[in-house]
Amino acid sequence: DTEVTQTPKHLVMGMTNKKSLKCEQHMGHRAMYWYKQKAKKPPELMFVYSYEKLSINESVPSRFSPECPNSSLLNLHLHALQPEDSALYLCASSPLFRVGTDTQYFGPGTRLTVL
Amino acid sequence: AQTVTQSQPEMSVQEAETVTLSCTYDTSESDYYLFWYKQPPSRQMILVIRQEAYKQQNATENRFSVNFQKAAKSFSLKISDSQLGDAAMYFCALNGGSQGNLIFGKGTKLSVKP
Numbered sequence: 001d002t003e004v005t006q007t008p009k010h011l012v013m014g015m016t017n018k019k020s021l022k023c024e025q026h027m028g029h030r031a032m033y034w035y036k037q038k039a040k041k042p043p044e045l046m047f048v049y050s051y052e053k054l055s056i057n058e059s060v061p062s063r064f065s066p067e068c069p070n071s072s073l074l075n076l077h078l079h080a081l082q083p084e085d086s087a088l089y090l091c092a093s094s095p096l097f098r099v100g101t102d103t104q105y106f107g108p109g110t111r112l113t114v115l
Numbered sequence: 116a117q118t119v120t121q122s123q124p125e126m127s128v129q130e131a132e133t134v135t136l137s138c139t140y141d142t143s144e145s146d147y148y149l150f151w152y153k154q155p156p157s158r159q160m161i162l163v164i165r166q167e168a169y170k171q172q173n174a175t176e177n178r179f180s181v182n183f184q185k186a187a188k189s190f191s192l193k194i195s196d197s198q199l200g201d202a203a204m205y206f207c208a209l210n211g212g213s214q215g216n217l218i219f220g221k222g223t224k225l226s227v228k229p
Binding site for chain 1: 146147148150152157158159160161162165167204206210216217219220221222
């Protein structure tokens, strides 16, 4: 089973709202990722968690706050977003057998619209 | 720096025909993986096929196969007996850095004509 789930599927929020995106995997993977994808563009890496610790933060604005409560869950807390943050947010996980040569499995994504 | 280049923004194929999508890459790593991901309009990124750099044999998955030319740093995807459900954006990706992050190409949009 290579399933990564994400909720919600769609989210519309105002610039003053606080919301959270949720990602879950039950494959025993030890690395989890957040990507942002704009229309007709490849995904852009935002954050990487390895063994529940933040290992990569690609200079993402502080209005995006990741959290990894346990090895199966990954959250992305959103606050004071801008309209340009509207995008598809993808979560992925990988086994982390060997850093640098890992296979990532993606969730279905959350379509975020910021008004 | 690692890079992935897909030079074909769009491709079209007739149903039941064969199409090849191109990808070139650059990396200084000796141990790395290459991937093709498919992203249909439903938007989920689906792993199509992967190739381990140290394996000389080209990977195959049913109708999907790759032509991996390590010296030329080329990694093309061949789709045989194309089906309407193959219509999607296809991304070539490289994983070989110490951080483990994927490097994506810009994608190739594949259309399948009935």
